[in-house]
Amino acid sequence: MSKRFGREFYSRDVLEVAPRLLGQHLVRIGPDGMKSTYVISETEAYRGGEDLACHASKGRTPRNEVMFGEGGYLYMYLVYGMYWMMNVVTGHEGVPQAVLFRGLREASGPGRLTRLVGVDRNFYGEDLVLSDRIWIEESGSTPDYTAGPRVGIDYAGEPWKSMPWRFLMNL
DNA sequence: AACACGATTTCG
């Protein structure tokens, strides 16, 4: 039996998926064939056209296009000219949502995370359900977590900047 | 064609 999460796992509201990802295993097969497993420890939810902190809130563009599709695909983008952010699309086609991977037990911070895992623009649109180089597996544990405001999105204004859509696994 | 601005990290 495979422990890899299937399409149904991602095809739910982002507020269900984001906290559920905590404690699960991010698996990466590197260019050298080496398999690495990381424990997801921090996530953030970006929810649709209403959420002014969500890149999709200002309409469909070439960059955010994947967010408008079905769940399970990676949305990658560059911030501050030097850090790649990794997100997984959730929900159904036509409803743009994504979970930002902000931390692993092995690396804290979204920029450090992608550097450690070794993912960048080449993973834009990668399907976590079918990919042979990156996916997420059920770990068997569903740890307690703490929710708080998202980081770095004050520009979105109220109520978005205060929504408790950042999820941290408890120790 | 030019410009403004980041879902961050690192260094002083």
Place this chain on the structure above:
DNA sequence: GAAATCGTGTTT
């Protein structure tokens, strides 16, 4: 506290 650094969306 501020720089580094560049793709993306917007304006000219």
